[in-house]
Amino acid sequence: MKVSACAVCGGPSTSVIALPQLPLTGLYLRPGHSAPATTAADQELLLCDGCGHAQLGRALPPEILYAGDYTFRTAASHCAQSGTAFFTDFLERVAPGRRFRHAVDIGCNDLHLLRQIGGRVGARTGIDPVWADAPPPVEPGVVVLGATVEAVDLTALEGGPVDLVLCRHTLEHVPDPRAVIRQALDAVAADGLLVFEVPGFDRLLGRLRFDQIFHHHLQYFSRASLFRLLAECGGEYVASVEHPQHWGAILIAFRRASGESPAAPSAPVVTRAGVLARYAQFRRLAEATGELLTAATLPVAGYGAAQLLPNLAYHLGGLGAMEVVLDDDESKDGWRYANLPLTVRHPSNVPGWRDGTVVITALDNATPILRRLLGDQPRDTLLPLSYI
Template sequence: MRNVNECKVCQSELLDTLLELPNLPLSETYGIYDPNFKGFDQAIDICSLCGHVQLAFQLPPSVLYNDVDYNYSTANSSSTSKRFNSFKEFIGQTMNRQTISIIDIGGNDITLLSLFDVPNKYLVDPSLAVHIDYQDVQTIKGFVEDIDLGQIAPQVVLCSHTLEHIAEPREFIQKLLENCAETTLFYFEVPCFEKQINALRFDAFFHQHFHYFHPTSIKKLLESCNAEIVSMQYNAYPTCGGAVMFAFKKKSIEIKTTTQFTLPIQTAANLKKSFRSEYEKFSQLNNQISLWLDKMPRVYGYGASLLLPVIFYHIGAAAQKIKIVFDDNHSKAGFSYKNIPNLKVDTPSNYQIVEGDGILITSYENIPTLKQLIKRRFVAECFEGFDI
């Protein structure tokens, strides 16, 4: 575990703690319950100088991304296609139509690349399954630092939801800029801190996301790497409460860039203030959920999300009350979590759900849709208090 003592955007040591998260469980932990599978103390820090938000402790990749435990796949994630289309639209506004080489860094699979009609496509990711042959995409299982980008000479670099996992984002971007041409365009997407807290997605502060970027810290980060912003926009399809997409390139005297950038710039003091007031709302919501759980004779969860251990962590009473979590993805039936005792994932059709039973949404990505679905399908009482 690495204790982070400086801001990874501006290198200042003026860090302030926004929130302590003692014994925060790991997320993405499908598997057989293991009482020795421990949580780790964590805290969310903000840089008083530039407002960047980051975790105080970075756990090693061997703990965060065990091949056996890590279950994330883009293709399995239902809301992903809308989000990727929106990202593609953003890219289309500035990408050269004659582009012949494109690389996706940390792309997990070819879902994003398949949206582009470009002759030379590359995918580099350390978590790639080696046995999959992707035909028109050259795959490289590994880290981008280990490959010769100069040889690939990409005209476009894509990096969606990866930068927040990287310990040293400044060095990462600097290296990319060094190894690519002046004309290379970079398109990144990351969860947006402000959107996340406004959506009360405090469950999405978790060990795997070292960084919580926002337009202000992205601007600072790119300036410090001697890059210039080409454009920046929010992605209308939320993940972790909301994402921000940004395009940039190496600063150049010859090639003039018109920056399309109208997103709000915030001070660290303002960000701290909104974090505190939004966290207060989140705590109240969790209190309401706990009271409701106490009152209900039997409660099922709905949505076997990767972040469920963190959602339960914040609610407190949930793990004692909820023993079955429903999920419409049949391949998850029979799953359990390594760090939640006596909890089973199953399909609702295996249960007799009667009036008086309760259902709590346990996946926060699509609360309104799930709420409607539950009401339509079950006689059970659904916890209504989510104001998200």
């Protein structure tokens, strides 16, 4: 599906970065499995010059996006777990000690967040299309609906009127985020609270993480474009905070407009010139890293079997002589990437991996990996793109 209208303000959204044959991410192959037919597709980043919202030019069909063994689960990821803790801390700061009657989590994944807030909520409902064709996890007191939120009537849920709507890292996957926010605002009780979290485009630009632009994330919210979207949907700003280490995420609390709250704080609108300048810097860093990789001492191993690694390889112009990506998760040993000539191995199965160059390949987990490598002392350690 080709996109041309801004998902926030409805104005024209036009190409700012072309991404021809951008690889699909998250396509891991277990031993014996073969690659799906499509492992890359033309893509582009669009920008609205009116409100500064960025979005993908094409939404790939789900059967292509989720063709591999796409198995992301929050509780299994330390990074996502600490992100959830940051989110529940923010909820406590916005609504200290408050008990809610009925919480809905849009994009509930493995119910990790709903489990964390169990003590302060009466009824709990989780909604996620990942449970449309699979048995959902069983959690006492939680009703799970395997559907998209657009297909659910939030005013007719078993748990009664909703006074807390949570939505973490879901809105960026949705082609029409405005419809989801309107739907949530329409359904929530007059005294209800909504707390959403999305990856932040401001930080993506600031830290030159253009490898975080991938086919699954259709929307790239800056603080300015997110605040504007909420206001246009009839939401009233309550509070927001940034989580700099976790996708530069923007957390925002809001409620139905009552006219009592001040407007959202002002935030800089992302400009086309700004995006292009940062992208040019990113290209220079990526090319320099690619050159270091080509000249690296052998053997070359990656560390961290990240979902986004195909994107990083795309921007670096390949991964040099790398054939193995080390990962501490033993259950991934022997997995391959559908679109990279790489096998995932547990370090204990690769003797001599410290003798050459180790490249940090999971940039969102760079800190714990670096901590480990500082102890293991490989001959050379290479951190692509340099920000930690």
